[in-house]
Amino acid sequence: MTNKRTGRPPKYTETQVIEGIEIVERNGEVPTGDTVKKAMCDDLGVAGGINAQSLDKEVQRLVEEREQQRLALLISALPSETLNAVKKIGSLVESAVLGHIGEQHEKLRALAGRKLTEQNVDLGNQREQIRSLLSRLDRKDADIEQLEQDNHKPKEQLGLATTEIRALKERIAELEHEEDFRTRMLAMMKETLGENAFPTARNR
8 A cells, every 4th residue: 555554454455445446336336444345355355354444544545546547647638739728728717716806805905994994083083082071070070179179168167166166165164163163162261261251342
């Protein structure tokens, strides 16, 4: 066989496979691993135990090679005029196909360019909208900050006034407590020492 095999060597030769293919085709069957194996064992005396899956790959390879050889012989039998005409036709077909593909490619490039331009315009509009929104947001933040500052002033003044009022109330309470203490102390002293110990302003 032309291909190198790995592992255990096969129990058949390439010539036997080719003969098995011919037997199968003469019987009107399609050459496969199973049909060729049966023909080789029944008609060529090849021992059993053949791997039909591996044999099928070999059968397909040989069938393809045989078809390529058949076509090569047919082509070689053609007159030179026919070969030249076919080459010319092939060249014309190739040019037509390549030209068509080139036109389609150019259309796709133009379409892609328009799409890219449209996307750039859309992107520019989106960026402008974003800048406008950010500007409005900045103005809103400034307005809010100003309002907070304006509201903070009376709050600060109210806080200061409240603190002053609380301090005054505490001072008043302290003074009232001191006055009450003096009054009670004076009453106790009068009671203990008598009225004469504390002359009034009239007796002074």
